[in-house]
Amino acid sequence: MRKARLRLAVLATLVGTMPAAAAEDCAAIATRAAAAWRATTTVSGLAGIDAATAACVQKTLVRDLARDLGQPVGYKVGLTGKAMQEWLGVDHPVSGVLLAGMLRRPPGGWTIYPPLSPGAAKKKDDGPISANYAARPLVEADLIAVIGDAGVNQAKTPGEVLAHLSALYPFIELADLALPPDEKPSAASIAAVNVGARLGVLGEPIPIEPGFADRLATMTVSLTDGTGKVLAEAPGAAILGHPLNAVIWLAQDLAARGEALQPGQLVSLGSFGPPVQPVPGGTVTARYDGLSAAPVSLSVDFR
Template sequence: MADALCIQRVMVAELDVVVGPHVGWKVGLTSETVQERFGADAPVAGALLAGMIWPSELPVARDFGARPMVEADLAVRVADPAIMQASDHAEVLAAIDWVLPFIELVDLMVADPATLDAWSITAINVGARGGVLGEPVPVTQEMGETLAAMTVVIESEGGEVLGEYPGSAILGHPLDAVLWLVDELAARGETLDAGELLSLGSFGPLFAVDEHDAFRVRYEGLVPDQVPEVEVRFE
């Protein structure tokens, strides 16, 4: 893993020149099933850069990566660097100000993704290539419950439901991905600053970009009287 993190740092430094500066982090391998598949016993983390974050109103090139994939994700925005001392969900909620619908655009990069493991996934910056953000949802204390209890629905361009997943699909609770990341970054000697985006992981399997012209993700039960959503369209 030390070698993998070294490779990641070198690659991100090279990407910084053409993609833009650091704006946050992504967490990957956030379910036991996926961890078992890749021989991992914990999640992994990679960097997000400014040019990786795209608005939902703009179409995305279908060939954005070597092996482009789509996943139903969720992001939060850091409001207070004190998040680095967070030890429970309430303290995380107190240190973030937005929950953001997020479709991550992942690039598995290698010729045979079946050969990937936790170390090689870390080395390729956890496949971070881009992502589409929806409208931010202000944080409430009720999200301590609703984030885990919500249903995340991913649909095709015609409204066909491709999958429905509980919020608890990410480590039992999406905020647990934040707590894991805080510990991981502390071990790396890194910190979080106000304004950073944190991509918390996939609620379900990855979908190949060539299967559909668009994907929509909805977050049912996250907040009362509203269903936050985000869509990505390909060209």
């Protein structure tokens, strides 16, 4: 009896000193994460989560959220900046899943948007978005690539990727860090909360022109406020040396899991420069200078 009590005491001590994520299974963490997503609160206790559990949590969380947000329409690639990777001690991005209900229309609606039904382009825009749309809202200048054919999975260079895309869209991602500010995130904990995917606004499609692959790397992407003040700015190469390298990485990562990119899927390439905080009543505009002869920009209003 004394030995049994001793074993229980030791076990209790060990459990008490384990990270919270290690003491929970995948289903329990995913349930907490889904509840937090719906309540726009953070998910605590994920600092010690391992990569395998994080992948399971993300998959379970996405399946749960799909009941409200519709089916997956593609992926987002995160941790694409060198500074963030160094801070977290990793040398690779992470990926999350985009659900149909996460995407918003720009003012005036879309002219063309291949992955959605033709009628979607005729609907009115969704209007201003609450500045408190998330537990820890982050506004990021991004791009969406639309997969044209399965050949993209064998692409080795940005130019080869471009040849297998059907469209590119300016994209302002409205992400949610979703982790408590007093807990340092890890690549695994960020992956577990679906890389912060919550909302995003797509602009008009960008015509793909000759020389586009080079210009994607050398363009300057900026976020400005309603007065024109620059809030963040970075070259296209800030994403993995070239923004289309995000597609190459994602295809390889999916292949390692026995999956592949499919025609019509969307890929959010990552954040150009640091994110900014939304301000009630404010406007954020993403500009892509040097990408096309015609100006490329997209704005989001907050209430």
